[in-house]
Amino acid sequence: MSEKEFLQKYNVKDFDVPLVTVDSVLFTCHEDQLKVLLVERSNHPHQGQWGLPGGFIDLAVDKTLEEAAKRKLKEKTSIEPPYIEQLECKGGADRDKRGWSVSVCFSALIAYQDCQAHIESVSDAKWHFVNELGLLDLAFDHRAIINTALERLRQKALYSIVPAYALPERFTLPELQKVHEIILGQPIQKKSFRRRIEQAELLIDTGEKQASGKRQASLYKMKKSSSEYRFVRNLEA
Amino acid sequence: MSEKEFLQKYNVKDFDVPLVTVDSVLFTCHEDQLKVLLVERSNHPHQGQWGLPGGFIDLAVDKTLEEAAKRKLKEKTSIEPPYIEQLECKGGADRDKRGWSVSVCFSALIAYQDCQAHIESVSDAKWHFVNELGLLDLAFDHRAIINTALERLRQKALYSIVPAYALPERFTLPELQKVHEIILGQPIQKKSFRRRIEQAELLIDTGEKQASGKRQASLYKMKKSSSEYRFVRNLEA
DNA sequence: CCAATAGTGTCTATCAGACATTATCTA
DNA sequence: TAGATAATGTCTGATAGACACTATTGG
DSSP states (O other), X not given: OOHHHHHHHOOGGGSOOOEEEEEEEEEEEETTEEEEEEEEOOSSSSTTSEEXXXXXXXXXXOSBHHHHHHHHHHHHHSSOOSEEEEEXXXXXXSSSTTSSEEEEEEEEEOOHHHHHHHHHHSTTEEEEEGGGGGGOOBSTTHHXXXXXXXXXXXXXXXXXXXXXXXXXXSEEHHHHHHXXXXXXXXXXXXXXXXXXXXXXXXXXXXXXXXXXXXXXXEEEEXXXXXXXXOOSBOOOO | OOHXXXXXXXXXXXXXXXXXXXXXXXXXXXXXXXXXXXXXXXXXXXXXXXEOSEEEOOTTTOSBHHHHHHHHHHHHHSSOOSEEEEEEEEEESXXXXXXXXXXXXXXXXXXXXXXXXXXXXXXXXXXXEGGGGGGOOBSTTHHHHHHHHHHHHHHHHHHOOXXXXXXXXXXXXXXXXXXXXXHHTSOOOHHHHHHHHHHTTOEEEEEEEEOOSSSOEEEEEEOTTGGGOOOSBOOOO
16 A cells, blocks of 8 residues: 555544643742642533633644743733743543543743733732642643642742743843742842853843832843753753 | 433544544654654555654553554553653644544654664664754655754753653763753753753762773662753753 | 773863851831 | 941852872783
8 A cells, every 4th residue: 555545545533532731830939939830621521610722723824832821821921931941742542531631731931021911911810829829629631730840840940040931031130039939939149140141151131220119120031042041050940 | 401301312433533643753862863663564555665653543442642652652662651641633624635634743752772672673763863854755744843842852852851751761971961952953061951951950860980991970769750840941953 | 012901090170058248128 | 437238358168170190801
């Protein structure tokens, strides 16, 4: 049989296939706390419970998995997050009552200010304090996914400035340090933090200042590809 | 509608779903070179081309994605690799001629000695020098997946001793250093390498020695969970 | 004893931690 | 001017790089 014939006859539905979803753990920083976006499920299974924003891939619309995840996030936040990366893929026979299922999970960051207005207008989406998830009964294995995302984000806070994407495009160094401290759950030496960022030349000084009450702090923005930079030496956990 | 009714009516095949495979990049070290296991495809599409060991999930057999990947590897190597981790998930409309497809990719390591006999007995599987893949026309986007796996493995060689899993259970420090050097493509300072492993207490001295020609080297084995250890400071790339 | 490989001693360079100090802002 | 926040100076400590040195083996 030629490949052409083979492809003509091929039909996915002749086989037992798992169901596939994309789900995203979208973090932000607000009120000196880490928050994660959750959605109240309108459909079975787990109707009424909180879960991660996500859903099925639209084969006709989505070109890639990341596009699918972004599309789902955009529905809730109105914009695509400035940072998104694949986290892990969960799959198994028992994680979804509908059958063998695969969830391709993403971890993303966004500035609170950039999407709060829209999120408030969407009735089923809400920021939740990461520290207070203990009380909630989350859908599927979404709690475990959030924990994995948190762990990864903590690692990144130790060796990169990826957490900057939880801030607006322009931000001050004290703000950035605060975000790292919130993620890590502990204070960082100001000098160490600034020194390494300066030395690696990861930020651009916009020349502007931010009046935050007392002495004004310089406003910076990320250089392109600064998020890929990895410090040789980690901050201590 | 109750959840029970919903689940009774639910049928995956009522929806357009992508096809899902698992694929693994299995590395080993041999003849001072990094090698990757490839399989000659017996079926369409890409019949006759080399590709990663993998295939469809057997919903009746596999409990998780990792189990599916291990099962596929075992078919070619006769054993499960001592190290396997999820690498990334590739998905898109165009990566497979059969339709929208998702590949859950794993990266794994194994000792050459532990599986070479069986691999030689399997007619369609073969170790390929990683440095000589340029000549091959690999199936699907498998070349890109291998490159991602390589990049990740290089990172791990800088901050962990995961590469030890490309060696037999018992190995010498010079052997381990050599594996790291092969992965990194450059020499490492012997003293630095040994110092950090000793200090982190990652290995157990078995008391045995290996006669490799000249002075005998001590044989070590990994401690449990040493593979999760991450040095605070990387080797320099 | 020689050659080769295993393993150690030790100096330097780099960079994070600690914390004191200075600078700049508003009230 | 006082108080607060931003930013810097500088010492210490940990650890990787460099490389010379010693130790142990087989021939």
